[in-house]
Amino acid sequence: MSIIIIHIDLKYPNFHVVYIYMKQSQLFTKTRKEAPSDEVSKNAQLLIRAGYIHKVFAGGYTFLPLAVKVLENIANIIRYEMNAIGGQEMQSTALQSKEPWQATGRWNDAQVDNWFKTSLKNGTELSLAFTHEEPMTLMMKNFISSYKDLPVYPYDIRSVFRNEARAKSGVMRGREFYWKALYSFSKDKEQHDDFYEKIAEAYSRVYQRVGLGETTYKTFASGGTFSQYSHEFQTVCESGEDTIFIDTEKGIAVNQEVYTDEVLADLDISKENLTEAKAVEVGNIFSLADKFSTPIELSYTNENGKPQSVYMGSYGIGISRLMGVIVENMSDEKGIVWPEEIAPFTIHLITFGKNENIIREAENLYHDLKNAGIEVLFDDRDAGPGQKLNDADLMGMPYRIVYSEKSLEKGGVEITKRESGDTEFVDPERVVAYFNEG
Protein backbone atom coordinates (compact mmCIF):
# COMPACT_ATOMS: atom_id res chain seq x y z
CA MET A 1 0.00 0.00 0.00
CA SER A 2 1.50 3.26 -1.02
CA ILE A 3 -0.64 5.69 0.94
CA ILE A 4 0.44 5.60 4.53
CA ILE A 5 -0.79 7.76 7.34
CA ILE A 6 1.67 8.48 10.07
CA HIS A 7 2.11 10.90 12.92
CA ILE A 8 4.46 13.56 11.69
CA ASP A 9 5.54 15.39 14.73
CA LEU A 10 5.06 14.45 18.32
CA LYS A 11 5.13 17.99 19.56
CA TYR A 12 1.66 18.33 18.07
CA PRO A 13 -1.35 16.48 19.45
CA ASN A 14 -1.24 13.03 17.92
CA PHE A 15 -4.68 13.10 16.38
CA HIS A 16 -3.38 15.43 13.70
CA VAL A 17 -2.25 13.12 10.97
CA VAL A 18 -1.18 13.80 7.44
CA TYR A 19 0.11 12.00 4.41
CA ILE A 20 3.77 12.74 4.07
CA TYR A 21 4.21 10.78 0.89
CA MET A 22 1.94 9.47 -1.78
CA LYS A 23 1.87 7.99 -5.24
CA GLN A 24 -0.13 10.17 -7.54
CA SER A 25 -1.80 7.17 -9.17
CA GLN A 26 -3.41 6.55 -5.76
CA LEU A 27 -4.63 10.11 -5.31
CA PHE A 28 -8.32 10.09 -6.17
CA THR A 29 -8.41 13.69 -7.27
CA LYS A 30 -7.46 14.74 -10.78
CA THR A 31 -6.36 17.91 -12.42
CA ARG A 32 -8.30 19.56 -15.18
CA LYS A 33 -7.48 21.93 -17.97
CA GLU A 34 -10.42 24.21 -17.47
CA ALA A 35 -12.15 25.65 -14.45
CA PRO A 36 -15.95 25.56 -14.20
CA SER A 37 -17.45 28.59 -15.90
CA ASP A 38 -19.17 29.73 -12.72
CA GLU A 39 -15.93 30.14 -10.83
CA VAL A 40 -14.46 33.55 -11.37
CA SER A 41 -12.09 33.97 -8.48
CA LYS A 42 -8.52 32.95 -9.10
CA ASN A 43 -8.22 30.97 -5.89
CA ALA A 44 -11.25 28.79 -6.61
CA GLN A 45 -10.28 28.29 -10.25
CA LEU A 46 -6.79 27.10 -9.43
CA LEU A 47 -7.77 25.07 -6.38
CA ILE A 48 -10.48 23.29 -8.36
CA ARG A 49 -8.32 22.72 -11.42
CA ALA A 50 -5.52 21.30 -9.31
CA GLY A 51 -7.85 19.05 -7.34
CA TYR A 52 -7.71 20.72 -3.94
CA ILE A 53 -11.35 21.63 -3.46
CA HIS A 54 -14.80 20.68 -4.70
CA LYS A 55 -17.68 23.07 -4.73
CA VAL A 56 -20.96 21.93 -3.25
CA PHE A 57 -22.90 25.22 -3.23
CA ALA A 58 -22.11 28.92 -3.11
CA GLY A 59 -19.72 29.34 -0.23
CA GLY A 60 -19.58 25.62 0.50
CA TYR A 61 -16.48 23.75 -0.54
CA THR A 62 -15.26 20.27 0.24
CA PHE A 63 -11.58 20.25 1.08
CA LEU A 64 -9.95 17.35 -0.75
CA PRO A 65 -6.82 15.50 0.43
CA LEU A 66 -4.33 18.03 -0.91
CA ALA A 67 -6.22 20.93 0.67
CA VAL A 68 -6.46 19.10 3.97
CA LYS A 69 -2.68 18.93 3.96
CA VAL A 70 -2.40 22.64 3.26
CA LEU A 71 -4.93 23.52 5.95
CA GLU A 72 -3.20 21.30 8.48
CA ASN A 73 0.16 22.79 7.61
CA ILE A 74 -1.20 26.26 8.21
CA ALA A 75 -2.99 25.09 11.35
CA ASN A 76 0.20 23.54 12.68
CA ILE A 77 2.09 26.79 12.27
CA ILE A 78 -0.69 28.53 14.16
CA ARG A 79 -0.66 25.83 16.86
CA TYR A 80 3.03 26.23 17.29
CA GLU A 81 2.80 30.00 17.65
CA MET A 82 -0.25 29.94 19.90
CA ASN A 83 1.24 27.28 22.16
CA ALA A 84 4.44 29.29 22.34
CA ILE A 85 2.58 32.16 24.02
CA GLY A 86 0.59 29.95 26.36
CA GLY A 87 -2.35 28.95 24.21
CA GLN A 88 -4.09 25.67 25.01
CA GLU A 89 -5.88 23.91 22.21
CA MET A 90 -9.32 22.47 22.82
CA GLN A 91 -12.27 21.64 20.63
CA SER A 92 -15.62 23.31 21.11
CA THR A 93 -18.86 21.89 19.82
CA ALA A 94 -20.15 23.38 16.61
CA LEU A 95 -23.66 23.18 18.05
CA GLN A 96 -24.46 25.81 20.61
CA SER A 97 -27.22 26.36 23.13
CA LYS A 98 -28.92 29.71 23.19
CA GLU A 99 -28.64 30.63 26.88
CA PRO A 100 -25.31 32.48 26.89
CA TRP A 101 -26.29 34.23 23.67
CA GLN A 102 -29.48 35.46 25.24
CA ALA A 103 -27.44 36.78 28.13
CA THR A 104 -25.46 39.02 25.79
CA GLY A 105 -28.43 39.87 23.61
CA ARG A 106 -26.92 38.29 20.54
CA TRP A 107 -29.43 35.48 20.06
CA ASN A 108 -31.67 38.14 18.59
CA ASP A 109 -31.76 38.07 14.78
CA ALA A 110 -31.74 41.84 14.76
CA GLN A 111 -28.33 41.73 16.41
CA VAL A 112 -26.85 38.85 14.46
CA ASP A 113 -28.39 38.05 11.12
CA ASN A 114 -26.00 35.43 9.82
CA TRP A 115 -27.02 32.57 12.08
CA PHE A 116 -27.68 29.06 11.00
CA LYS A 117 -30.20 28.04 13.63
CA THR A 118 -31.64 24.61 14.20
CA SER A 119 -33.29 22.62 16.96
CA LEU A 120 -33.35 19.30 18.75
CA LYS A 121 -36.14 16.77 18.27
CA ASN A 122 -37.71 18.02 21.50
CA GLY A 123 -37.79 21.56 20.20
CA THR A 124 -34.77 22.94 22.05
CA GLU A 125 -33.24 25.66 19.94
CA LEU A 126 -29.61 25.35 18.90
CA SER A 127 -27.33 27.14 16.52
CA LEU A 128 -24.36 26.32 14.39
CA ALA A 129 -21.41 28.23 15.73
CA PHE A 130 -20.23 31.33 13.93
CA THR A 131 -17.93 32.20 16.85
CA HIS A 132 -17.51 31.06 20.45
CA GLU A 133 -17.26 34.06 22.79
CA GLU A 134 -20.49 33.27 24.62
CA PRO A 135 -20.15 29.50 25.06
CA MET A 136 -16.47 29.85 25.90
CA THR A 137 -17.20 32.50 28.51
CA LEU A 138 -19.95 30.36 30.01
CA MET A 139 -17.74 27.29 30.09
CA MET A 140 -14.90 29.11 31.81
CA LYS A 141 -17.14 29.76 34.81
CA ASN A 142 -16.37 26.15 35.65
CA PHE A 143 -12.65 26.72 35.66
CA ILE A 144 -12.02 30.29 36.74
CA SER A 145 -12.67 31.32 40.31
CA SER A 146 -9.51 32.97 41.58
CA TYR A 147 -6.97 35.48 40.30
CA LYS A 148 -4.59 32.51 40.59
CA ASP A 149 -6.46 30.89 37.70
CA LEU A 150 -5.64 33.76 35.39
CA PRO A 151 -4.57 34.38 32.74
CA VAL A 152 -5.64 31.50 30.50
CA TYR A 153 -5.74 31.23 26.72
CA PRO A 154 -7.90 28.44 25.32
CA TYR A 155 -8.27 28.18 21.58
CA ASP A 156 -10.14 26.24 18.94
CA ILE A 157 -9.22 25.21 15.45
CA ARG A 158 -12.41 24.22 13.73
CA SER A 159 -15.02 25.04 11.16
CA VAL A 160 -17.63 27.68 11.84
CA PHE A 161 -20.72 28.70 9.93
CA ARG A 162 -22.01 32.02 8.78
CA ASN A 163 -25.16 32.42 6.76
CA GLU A 164 -23.70 35.04 4.48
CA ALA A 165 -26.20 36.87 2.34
CA ARG A 166 -23.68 36.61 -0.43
CA ALA A 167 -20.78 34.20 -0.41
CA LYS A 168 -18.04 35.20 -2.83
CA SER A 169 -14.44 34.99 -3.88
CA GLY A 170 -14.09 31.23 -3.67
CA VAL A 171 -12.77 30.05 -0.31
CA MET A 172 -12.10 33.60 0.84
CA ARG A 173 -15.67 34.16 1.94
CA GLY A 174 -17.48 30.92 2.49
CA ARG A 175 -20.53 30.05 4.51
CA GLU A 176 -18.51 27.45 6.34
CA PHE A 177 -14.88 28.14 7.01
CA TYR A 178 -11.97 26.75 8.97
CA TRP A 179 -10.42 29.04 11.50
CA LYS A 180 -8.50 29.41 14.71
CA ALA A 181 -10.15 31.34 17.50
CA LEU A 182 -8.35 32.06 20.73
CA TYR A 183 -9.98 33.68 23.75
CA SER A 184 -7.95 35.34 26.46
CA PHE A 185 -9.08 35.54 30.07
CA SER A 186 -7.10 37.97 32.17
CA LYS A 187 -7.53 39.51 35.58
CA ASP A 188 -7.21 43.11 34.49
CA LYS A 189 -6.37 45.44 31.65
CA GLU A 190 -2.68 45.39 32.37
CA GLN A 191 -2.46 41.62 32.23
CA HIS A 192 -4.61 41.68 29.12
CA ASP A 193 -2.56 44.32 27.33
CA ASP A 194 0.59 42.35 27.91
CA PHE A 195 -0.90 39.34 26.16
CA TYR A 196 -2.45 41.46 23.43
CA GLU A 197 1.01 42.63 22.42
CA LYS A 198 2.37 39.11 22.54
CA ILE A 199 -0.32 37.69 20.33
CA ALA A 200 0.06 40.51 17.85
CA GLU A 201 3.70 39.49 17.50
CA ALA A 202 2.72 35.83 17.25
CA TYR A 203 0.35 36.72 14.43
CA SER A 204 3.13 38.47 12.58
CA ARG A 205 5.23 35.32 12.87
CA VAL A 206 2.36 33.23 11.53
CA TYR A 207 2.01 35.39 8.43
CA GLN A 208 5.74 35.37 7.98
CA ARG A 209 5.85 31.60 8.08
CA VAL A 210 2.96 31.05 5.69
CA GLY A 211 4.72 33.26 3.18
CA LEU A 212 2.65 36.43 3.51
CA GLY A 213 5.03 38.36 5.74
CA GLU A 214 5.98 40.95 3.16
CA THR A 215 2.41 41.82 2.22
CA THR A 216 0.58 41.61 5.53
CA TYR A 217 0.11 44.65 7.73
CA LYS A 218 -1.11 45.13 11.24
CA THR A 219 -4.00 47.47 10.57
CA PHE A 220 -5.87 49.81 12.83
CA ALA A 221 -9.60 49.26 12.62
CA SER A 222 -12.62 50.26 14.60
CA GLY A 223 -12.58 48.81 18.07
CA GLY A 224 -16.17 48.70 19.12
CA THR A 225 -17.29 49.86 22.51
CA PHE A 226 -14.39 48.95 24.74
CA SER A 227 -11.26 50.00 23.00
CA GLN A 228 -10.44 52.78 20.67
CA TYR A 229 -9.06 50.44 18.03
CA SER A 230 -8.98 46.81 17.21
CA HIS A 231 -6.30 45.39 15.02
CA GLU A 232 -6.75 43.52 11.84
CA PHE A 233 -4.07 41.79 9.88
CA GLN A 234 -4.58 42.75 6.27
CA THR A 235 -2.85 41.14 3.32
CA VAL A 236 -2.54 43.23 0.21
CA CYS A 237 -4.51 41.43 -2.47
CA GLU A 238 -6.20 42.53 -5.70
CA SER A 239 -9.41 40.71 -4.89
CA GLY A 240 -9.60 42.04 -1.36
CA GLU A 241 -12.79 43.48 0.08
CA ASP A 242 -11.14 46.08 2.29
CA THR A 243 -9.30 49.25 1.51
CA ILE A 244 -6.35 50.10 3.70
CA PHE A 245 -3.78 52.86 3.82
CA ILE A 246 -0.27 51.57 4.36
CA ASP A 247 2.66 53.29 5.97
CA THR A 248 5.39 51.06 4.59
CA GLU A 249 8.07 52.71 6.66
CA LYS A 250 6.34 51.92 9.93
CA GLY A 251 4.97 48.64 8.63
CA ILE A 252 1.44 49.41 9.73
CA ALA A 253 -1.79 50.37 8.04
CA VAL A 254 -5.11 52.06 8.69
CA ASN A 255 -8.41 50.63 7.58
CA GLN A 256 -10.54 52.98 5.50
CA GLU A 257 -13.29 52.64 8.14
CA VAL A 258 -11.22 54.65 10.62
CA TYR A 259 -9.29 56.72 8.11
CA THR A 260 -9.82 60.22 9.51
CA ASP A 261 -7.55 63.13 10.30
CA GLU A 262 -8.09 62.60 14.03
CA VAL A 263 -7.07 58.96 13.84
CA LEU A 264 -4.01 59.72 11.74
CA ALA A 265 -2.95 62.39 14.21
CA ASP A 266 -3.57 60.04 17.10
CA LEU A 267 -1.41 57.37 15.48
CA ASP A 268 1.22 59.90 14.49
CA ILE A 269 0.94 58.98 10.84
CA SER A 270 1.14 61.55 8.11
CA LYS A 271 -0.98 61.27 5.03
CA GLU A 272 1.91 61.76 2.63
CA ASN A 273 3.47 58.47 3.67
CA LEU A 274 0.38 56.40 3.02
CA THR A 275 -0.33 54.15 0.07
CA GLU A 276 -3.84 52.98 -0.64
CA ALA A 277 -4.35 49.29 -1.34
CA LYS A 278 -6.97 46.60 -1.59
CA ALA A 279 -6.52 44.01 1.11
CA VAL A 280 -8.00 40.91 2.70
CA GLU A 281 -8.47 40.58 6.42
CA VAL A 282 -6.56 37.44 7.36
CA GLY A 283 -6.83 37.85 11.09
CA ASN A 284 -7.99 40.12 13.84
CA ILE A 285 -7.41 40.72 17.51
CA PHE A 286 -9.98 42.29 19.79
CA SER A 287 -9.97 43.62 23.29
CA LEU A 288 -13.33 42.74 24.77
CA ALA A 289 -12.90 43.86 28.36
CA ASP A 290 -16.02 42.71 30.25
CA LYS A 291 -18.39 42.85 27.29
CA PHE A 292 -19.05 39.12 27.68
CA SER A 293 -17.87 38.35 31.18
CA THR A 294 -20.29 40.77 32.86
CA PRO A 295 -23.55 39.62 31.24
CA ILE A 296 -22.53 35.96 31.52
CA GLU A 297 -21.21 36.62 35.01
CA LEU A 298 -17.74 35.25 34.61
CA SER A 299 -15.91 36.67 37.59
CA TYR A 300 -13.08 35.72 39.89
CA THR A 301 -12.03 36.54 43.41
CA ASN A 302 -9.17 39.01 43.45
CA GLU A 303 -6.28 39.37 45.86
CA ASN A 304 -8.50 41.33 48.22
CA GLY A 305 -11.22 38.73 48.29
CA LYS A 306 -13.51 40.81 46.11
CA PRO A 307 -15.35 39.54 42.99
CA GLN A 308 -14.20 41.06 39.74
CA SER A 309 -15.15 40.56 36.09
CA VAL A 310 -12.67 38.69 33.92
CA TYR A 311 -11.01 40.85 31.28
CA MET A 312 -11.31 39.20 27.90
CA GLY A 313 -10.02 39.33 24.37
CA SER A 314 -10.65 37.33 21.20
CA TYR A 315 -8.34 36.56 18.34
CA GLY A 316 -9.17 34.93 15.01
CA ILE A 317 -7.32 33.70 11.98
CA GLY A 318 -9.23 32.39 8.98
CA ILE A 319 -7.27 29.34 7.90
CA SER A 320 -9.25 28.43 4.81
CA ARG A 321 -9.30 32.07 3.82
CA LEU A 322 -5.54 32.16 4.28
CA MET A 323 -5.23 29.27 1.85
CA GLY A 324 -7.24 31.28 -0.68
CA VAL A 325 -5.19 34.41 -0.19
CA ILE A 326 -1.96 32.49 -0.64
CA VAL A 327 -3.23 31.09 -3.92
CA GLU A 328 -4.36 34.53 -5.04
CA ASN A 329 -1.02 36.10 -4.26
CA MET A 330 1.34 33.24 -4.98
CA SER A 331 0.46 31.80 -8.33
CA ASP A 332 1.39 32.40 -11.94
CA GLU A 333 -0.11 31.61 -15.32
CA LYS A 334 0.86 27.96 -14.87
CA GLY A 335 -0.67 27.41 -11.48
CA ILE A 336 -0.12 27.56 -7.76
CA VAL A 337 3.24 28.31 -6.14
CA TRP A 338 3.04 27.10 -2.54
CA PRO A 339 5.43 28.46 0.06
CA GLU A 340 7.53 25.62 1.37
CA GLU A 341 6.06 25.43 4.87
CA ILE A 342 2.51 24.93 3.75
CA ALA A 343 2.83 22.98 0.51
CA PRO A 344 1.07 19.61 0.60
CA PHE A 345 4.37 18.00 -0.39
CA THR A 346 7.85 19.43 -0.58
CA ILE A 347 8.75 17.48 -3.69
CA HIS A 348 6.88 16.43 -6.80
CA LEU A 349 8.86 13.56 -8.26
CA ILE A 350 8.17 12.63 -11.87
CA THR A 351 9.56 10.29 -14.50
CA PHE A 352 9.07 10.07 -18.26
CA GLY A 353 8.78 7.09 -20.52
CA LYS A 354 8.76 3.38 -19.95
CA ASN A 355 12.44 2.71 -19.34
CA GLU A 356 12.25 0.15 -16.56
CA ASN A 357 15.59 1.03 -15.07
CA ILE A 358 14.61 4.67 -14.78
CA ILE A 359 11.27 3.82 -13.23
CA ARG A 360 12.88 1.48 -10.73
CA GLU A 361 15.51 4.03 -9.79
CA ALA A 362 12.90 6.76 -9.40
CA GLU A 363 10.91 4.47 -7.17
CA ASN A 364 14.04 3.88 -5.09
CA LEU A 365 14.54 7.62 -4.77
CA TYR A 366 10.91 7.96 -3.72
CA HIS A 367 11.47 5.45 -0.93
CA ASP A 368 14.72 7.10 0.12
CA LEU A 369 12.96 10.45 0.40
CA LYS A 370 10.05 9.13 2.38
CA ASN A 371 12.35 7.19 4.68
CA ALA A 372 14.20 10.43 5.30
CA GLY A 373 10.91 12.06 6.31
CA ILE A 374 10.83 14.34 3.29
CA GLU A 375 7.34 14.90 1.97
CA VAL A 376 7.08 13.64 -1.58
CA LEU A 377 4.39 13.14 -4.18
CA PHE A 378 5.49 10.62 -6.80
CA ASP A 379 3.80 10.96 -10.17
CA ASP A 380 3.88 7.33 -11.18
CA ARG A 381 1.01 7.67 -13.62
CA ASP A 382 1.20 6.38 -17.16
CA ALA A 383 0.97 9.84 -18.68
CA GLY A 384 2.95 11.90 -21.15
CA PRO A 385 5.64 14.36 -20.17
CA GLY A 386 3.56 17.39 -21.05
CA GLN A 387 0.76 16.33 -18.80
CA LYS A 388 3.06 15.53 -15.90
CA LEU A 389 4.99 18.78 -16.17
CA ASN A 390 1.85 20.86 -16.50
CA ASP A 391 0.24 19.12 -13.57
CA ALA A 392 3.31 19.67 -11.42
CA ASP A 393 3.22 23.37 -12.24
CA LEU A 394 -0.51 23.55 -11.56
CA MET A 395 -0.37 21.71 -8.23
CA GLY A 396 2.45 23.90 -7.05
CA MET A 397 4.90 21.87 -4.95
CA PRO A 398 8.02 23.92 -4.19
CA TYR A 399 10.43 21.43 -5.79
CA ARG A 400 10.02 19.31 -8.86
CA ILE A 401 12.39 16.44 -9.43
CA VAL A 402 12.54 14.93 -12.90
CA TYR A 403 14.17 11.53 -13.12
CA SER A 404 14.66 10.74 -16.80
CA GLU A 405 17.16 9.54 -19.38
CA LYS A 406 17.84 13.12 -20.37
CA SER A 407 18.36 14.30 -16.83
CA LEU A 408 20.84 11.48 -16.25
CA GLU A 409 22.74 12.54 -19.37
CA LYS A 410 22.99 15.98 -17.83
CA GLY A 411 24.36 14.72 -14.55
CA GLY A 412 21.60 13.21 -12.45
CA VAL A 413 18.08 14.19 -11.55
CA GLU A 414 16.78 17.61 -12.40
CA ILE A 415 15.66 19.64 -9.40
CA THR A 416 13.58 22.68 -10.28
CA LYS A 417 12.28 25.30 -7.89
CA ARG A 418 8.68 26.09 -8.69
CA GLU A 419 8.96 29.69 -7.59
CA SER A 420 12.04 30.76 -9.55
CA GLY A 421 12.27 28.05 -12.15
CA ASP A 422 15.93 27.61 -11.18
CA THR A 423 17.19 24.21 -12.11
CA GLU A 424 20.13 22.11 -11.11
CA PHE A 425 21.21 18.56 -11.74
CA VAL A 426 22.05 16.43 -8.73
CA ASP A 427 23.42 12.93 -8.39
CA PRO A 428 20.45 10.74 -7.37
CA GLU A 429 22.53 9.46 -4.44
CA ARG A 430 22.81 13.00 -3.11
CA VAL A 431 19.20 14.10 -3.34
CA VAL A 432 18.26 13.25 0.25
CA ALA A 433 21.30 15.13 1.49
CA TYR A 434 20.42 18.03 -0.79
CA PHE A 435 17.08 18.45 0.99
CA ASN A 436 18.30 17.67 4.47
CA GLU A 437 20.97 20.31 4.18
CA GLY A 438 18.43 22.81 2.87
Place this chain on the structure above:
RNA sequence: CGGGGUGUGGUGUAACGGCUAACAUGCUCGUUUUGGGUACGAGUGACUCCGGGUUCGAAUCCCGGCUCCCCGACCA
Protein backbone atom coordinates in the same frame (compact mmCIF):
# COMPACT_ATOMS: atom_id res chain seq x y z
C1' C B 1 -31.52 41.57 1.35
C1' G B 2 -31.95 45.18 -3.37
C1' G B 3 -30.13 45.31 -8.65
C1' G B 4 -28.10 42.79 -13.09
C1' G B 5 -26.78 38.42 -15.57
C1' U B 6 -26.61 32.94 -16.08
C1' G B 7 -28.18 27.72 -16.53
C1' U B 8 -27.07 22.41 -22.75
C1' G B 9 -22.93 15.04 -21.75
C1' G B 10 -18.07 14.99 -16.04
C1' U B 11 -15.68 19.84 -17.96
C1' G B 12 -15.49 24.01 -21.75
C1' U B 13 -18.53 25.55 -25.75
C1' A B 14 -22.22 25.41 -30.33
C1' A B 15 -27.14 24.96 -32.25
C1' C B 16 -32.75 30.28 -37.13
C1' G B 17 -39.01 28.25 -33.19
C1' G B 18 -38.13 22.80 -37.46
C1' C B 19 -33.72 16.30 -39.33
C1' U B 20 -31.35 11.54 -34.50
C1' A B 21 -29.03 18.38 -29.83
C1' A B 22 -23.11 19.47 -32.63
C1' C B 23 -17.74 20.25 -31.48
C1' A B 24 -13.67 19.94 -28.17
C1' U B 25 -11.95 17.81 -23.84
C1' G B 26 -12.45 13.81 -20.38
C1' C B 27 -13.28 8.56 -19.78
C1' U B 28 -12.85 3.04 -22.00
C1' C B 29 -10.28 -0.25 -25.69
C1' G B 30 -6.32 -0.70 -29.45
C1' U B 31 -1.92 1.07 -32.04
C1' U B 32 1.58 5.03 -31.42
C1' U B 33 4.49 8.57 -28.63
C1' U B 34 7.82 9.88 -24.00
C1' G B 35 11.16 16.95 -21.96
C1' G B 36 5.66 20.92 -22.13
C1' G B 37 -1.60 18.36 -22.21
C1' U B 38 1.75 13.18 -28.98
C1' A B 39 -1.00 11.13 -33.20
C1' C B 40 -4.71 7.90 -35.36
C1' G B 41 -8.92 4.56 -34.98
C1' A B 42 -13.19 2.43 -32.33
C1' G B 43 -16.43 3.29 -28.24
C1' U B 44 -18.82 5.85 -23.89
C1' G B 45 -21.44 9.77 -22.16
C1' A B 46 -27.57 14.80 -22.13
C1' C B 47 -35.14 13.79 -19.35
C1' U B 48 -30.97 20.95 -22.67
C1' C B 49 -32.07 23.38 -13.99
C1' C B 50 -37.42 22.53 -12.23
C1' G B 51 -42.77 23.52 -13.00
C1' G B 52 -46.39 25.67 -15.98
C1' G B 53 -47.79 28.14 -20.71
C1' U B 54 -47.74 29.67 -26.21
C1' U B 55 -47.19 26.65 -30.80
C1' C B 56 -48.45 21.67 -35.66
C1' G B 57 -43.52 21.83 -33.40
C1' A B 58 -39.58 24.69 -27.76
C1' A B 59 -32.69 23.99 -25.72
C1' U B 60 -34.64 28.39 -28.28
C1' C B 61 -40.53 32.46 -26.94
C1' C B 62 -43.63 33.78 -22.23
C1' C B 63 -44.71 33.25 -16.70
C1' G B 64 -43.19 31.38 -11.89
C1' G B 65 -39.50 29.07 -8.96
C1' C B 66 -34.58 27.50 -8.04
C1' U B 67 -29.24 27.78 -8.98
C1' C B 68 -24.72 29.95 -9.70
C1' C B 69 -21.88 34.51 -10.85
C1' C B 70 -21.26 39.86 -10.59
C1' C B 71 -22.38 45.01 -8.27
C1' G B 72 -24.24 47.05 -3.78
C1' A B 73 -25.82 46.57 1.40
C1' C B 74 -24.24 43.43 5.40
C1' C B 75 -19.79 41.13 7.64
C1' A B 76 -18.80 40.21 16.80
